[in-house]
Amino acid sequence: MYPSRFQYEAPRSIEEAIALLHKGGGEAKVLAGGQSLVPMLKLRFASPEMLVDINNIPDLDYLRVDSDGTLRIGALCRHADLEKSMVLETHQPTMAAAAPLVSDPIVRNRGTLVGSLCHADPQGDWASVMVAVDGHIVAQGPKGRRSIPVSELMKGPFQTVLAYDELAIEAVVPAPKGVAAGGYLKLERRVGDFATVGVAVAIETTDGSVVRAGIGLTGVGGSTINAKDAASALVGAPLSAASIARAGELAAQAAQPRSDHRGGATYKRHIVSTFVARILNEVAESKGKAA
Amino acid sequence: MSSLYVEVSPEPASDVPVRRVTITVNGEPRTADVEPRLLLAHLLRSGFGLTGTHTGCDTTNCGVCTVLFDGTPIKSCTMLAVQADGHEVLTVEGLAGASELHPIQEAFKDEHGLQCGFCTPGMMLTAKAFLEDNPDPTEDEVRWALSGNMCRCTGYQNIVKSVLAAAEMLRAKAGN
Numbered sequence: 162m163y164p165s166r167f168q169y170e171a172p173r174s175i176e177e178a179i180a181l182l183h184k185g186g187g188e189a190k191v192l193a194g195g196q197s198l199v200p201m202l203k204l205r206f207a208s209p210e211m212l213v214d215i216n217n218i219p220d221l222d223y224l225r226v227d228s229d230g231t232l233r234i235g236a237l238c239r240h241a242d243l244e245k246s247m248v249l250e251t252h253q254p255t256m257a258a259a260a261p262l263v264s265d266p267i268v269r270n271r272g273t274l275v276g277s278l279c280h281a282d283p284q285g286d287w288a289s290v291m292v293a294v295d296g297h298i299v300a301q302g303p304k305g306r307r308s309i310p311v312s313e314l315m316k317g318p319f320q321t322v323l324a325y326d327e328l329a330i331e332a333v334v335p336a337p338k339g340v341a342a343g344g345y346l347k348l349e350r351r352v353g354d355f356a357t358v359g360v361a362v363a364i365e366t367t368d369g370s371v372v373r374a375g376i377g378l379t380g381v382g383g384s385t386i387n388a389k390d391a392a393s394a395l396v397g398a399p400l401s402a403a404s405i406a407r408a409g410e411l412a413a414q415a416a417q418p419r420s421d422h423r424g425g426a427t428y429k430r431h432i433v434s435t436f437v438a439r440i441l442n443e444v445a446e447s448k449g450k451a452a
Numbered sequence: 453m454s455s456l457y458v459e460v461s462p463e464p465a466s467d468v469p470v471r472r473v474t475i476t477v478n479g480e481p482r483t484a485d486v487e488p489r490l491l492l493a494h495l496l497r498s499g500f501g502l503t504g505t506h507t508g509c510d511t512t513n514c515g516v517c518t519v520l521f522d523g524t525p526i527k528s529c530t531m532l533a534v535q536a537d538g539h540e541v542l543t544v545e546g547l548a549g550a551s552e553l554h555p556i557q558e559a560f561k562d563e564h565g566l567q568c569g570f571c572t573p574g575m576m577l578t579a580k581a582f583l584e585d586n587p588d589p590t591e592d593e594v595r596w597a598l599s600g601n602m603c604r605c606t607g608y609q610n611i612v613k614s615v616l617a618a619a620e621m622l623r624a625k626a627g628n
Contacts, residue, residue: 163490199491203510
């Protein structure tokens with residue numbers, strides 16, 4: 162399969178990339194890891210007039226923690242970099258759990274977290290994770306930079322609120338308010354398939370009590386789902402069997418799954434509540450052991 | 453064989469500028485003029501005649517087109533040839549030495565790690581990068597590392613055995 166013809170540009174700076182996107186007038190696409198875009202070009206689901214390949218822009222592949230605990234992931238940080246990172250394990254366990262579950266090992270060598278967010282596939286793992294950890298992206302355009310919470314980034318399937326001449330340069334996760342815990346679970350028929358269901362849960366606790374919680378759902382709606390009510394049910398008290406069950410129930414209600422070849426809607430809702438409970442029970446158990 | 457590749461299929465449009473790229477393939481610099489939409493897998497196969505890199509699903513699922521890009525396994529059907537400009541690519545043709553097979557090839561032969569052979573180049577290249585990172589893996593780690601490469605003969609058992617045997621051979625060699 163061959164993509165349609167396009168003009169190829171490989172800028173060496175963020176400013177140059179933005180100027181090209183601006184010139185492209187909405188007919189240009191950013192190429193980062195390309196693990197979703199290139200297949201779409203080949204299938205001709207996408208046929209942009211211009212590709213702006215950002216792989217030659219230096220210093221965008223970082224993964225770092227600022228002194229105040231803020232985590233920053235550059236636009237060229239690959240899934241494999243996140244998977245191998247020791248930083249995530251202690252700092253953002255929900256992200257650490259998700260990194261090895263994104264697609265397959267070869268795709269992870271090339272694909273990027275920021276690219277996955279901008280691709281806005283409702284089946285994308287990182288968007289749910291970033292919703293759970295309250296992440297945002299920094300977008301730069303001709304008029305400067307702005308922050309967009311990941312929960313507000315997706316407009317719908319494959320659609321974001323990014324302007325055509327804005328480039329997402331990094332994803333940012335604020336420092337946890339207390340001790341960060343959580344996880345990501347994904348049901349897939351085989352490695353690399355789209356998720357039947359994915360669930361990201363992140364909680365932050367101070368003195369045993371949950372001070373912040375976030376739950377994001379993958380693949381059970383037209384867009385990434387922010388299960389706000391389910392997360393709220395956990396805040397203000399230590400985790401308990403009752404609060405965990407309630408969060409699972411509310412998350413299943415927030416899901417909008419469709420019955421398809423991967424499973425029925427009822428089944429998918431059941432998986433959502435099961436995964437929420439499984440992640441939270443594990444967190445509660447490990448806390449019990451630590452205490 | 454000419455190392456200059458000017459023809460892509462379908463014919464390049466006159467208004468689409470071709471780009472000159474130089475890629476170090478199996479240690480040798482190769483130069484080609486390519487249309488930006490040409491995929492790396494197609495340049496390797498049709499342009500450079502290196503048909504050891506196979507194309508299977510063409511949708512980034514199967515991993516048979518895996519090559520090492522600056523030492524890292526990537527799916528060459530999911531990278532544009534222009535993106536490889538200035539980089540190093542290793543294909544299965546570059547694995548063996550002048551007179552002897554690479555230990556990974558040796559191990560695949562000894563352990564019957566191939567049936568039809570279609571997935572084998574991708575399997576071996578993924579295994580090469582993996583064993584450099586993890587010279588003494590467990591069986592589970594091998595299975596995990598190969599999870600992006602599919603074998604439609606479903607001959608995974610012997611593929612895993614081959615990679616474990618290759619690890620042993622490579623460790624023995626490194627110890628000498």
